[in-house]
Amino acid sequence: MKKILVTGGTGFIGSHTTVELQQKGYEVVIVDNLSNSSEDVIDNITKITGIKPTFGKVDVADKQQLFDFLKKNQGIQSIIHFAASKAVGESVQVPLKYYRNNINGLINILEAMKEFNIPNLVFSSSCTVYGQPEKLPVTEQSPIQEALSPYGNTKQINEEIIRDFVKVNPELHAIALRYFNPVGAHPSSLIGELPLGVPANLVPYITQTAAGIRECLSVFGNDYDTPDGTPIRDYIDIIDLADAHIAAVQRMENNKQKKQLEFFNIGTGNGLSVLQLINAFEKATGVKLNYKIVGRREGDIEKIWADTKFANEELGWKAVAPIEQTMLNAWNWQKHVSGIK
Ligand code: WQD
DSSP, X not given: OOEEEXXXXXXXXXXXXXXXXXXXXXXXXXXXXXXXXXXXXXXXXXXXXXXXXXXXXXXXXXXXXXXXXXXXXXXXXXXXXXXXXXXXXXXHHOHHHHIIIIIHHHHHHHHHHHHTTOOEEEEEEEGGGGOSXXXXXXXXXXXXXXXXXXXXXXXXXXXXXXXXXXXXXXXXXXXXXXXXXXXXXXXXXXXXXXXXXXXXXXXXXXXXHHTTSSXXXXXXXXXXXXTTSSOEEOEEEHHHHHHHHHHHHHHHHTTOOSSSEEEEEESOSOOEEHHHHHHXXXXXXXXXXXXXXXXXXXXXXXXXXXXXXXXXXXXXXXXXXXXXXXXXXXXXXXXXXXXXX
């Protein structure tokens, strides 16, 4: 059975990817420092798949911790590296925390690949590397623009570090997946997005408003150059996103890569405005959402959605979940977490 390390595996994307990996026959080993998640996620993954992943409470930014753990867990063939700080707004306030954590963490992972003969890496990157694209949809060749936040900058810097490292280590292979906006939850409602405090992202704010935890959703601006004036994003279902990681691992396992480091846009290829997403949520759930239009949010881009041709053709992967199903899964998860029948 192929053994794979998932760093940040108790997080939103990591936990869903672990479930998909186990269901496709991989032995999953998770490391996570639990700074933004809880060990209960391990139990819930086990409830879904019937297989308890090996878990180590490890801070990947601490090289000694990571290496001590890997010495006791040999035979890993691939790493999917999610573990990182990811709050855009926080990264502006405390940039050094983001540079130290996200960059040291990646460097330790790369050194571990050499030390423990782990040939394959999937890196969790982001569409934020494109900033506000001139041309839409964005392809993997669209220009990388100056990062709008230290968080986005750590993604750009880490892509360059991986590029430079694999260049002088021909036995290593890497794929960077540039996610668009991950949303939704597992259909079992046992795992999902669990933002700490007031959600910064749209969908958890929508579901918390629908659950009565938040009074009213603020829609940040309706004076953009879009059909209904609200910003457009490419919202990708979390299960579709998880499956893209498996397709990336298998591409490397089967030596199908055309370059040692490849980039893939992982989105649906469709852009939805904030109001369109709200309508999809209301249609899917039957819940009328309380929202108001307010001013723009600092740092928001106007519109972005992916050209996914390269991922479709080369990874043999395509997003399939209808947005209404994704919204219903998110709502069912919120009801589970909030104890709403
Ligand atoms: C989506 C849209 C907001 C909240 C961020 C990161 C990106 C990625 C995904 C990690 C925007 C609007 C939001 C609210 C609103 N994360 N909005 N009211 O900013 O597109 O992307 O998360 O990789 O890196 O930048 O996602 O969900 O915050 O916002 O109107 O209460 O919803 O203006 O147009 P974003 P988001």
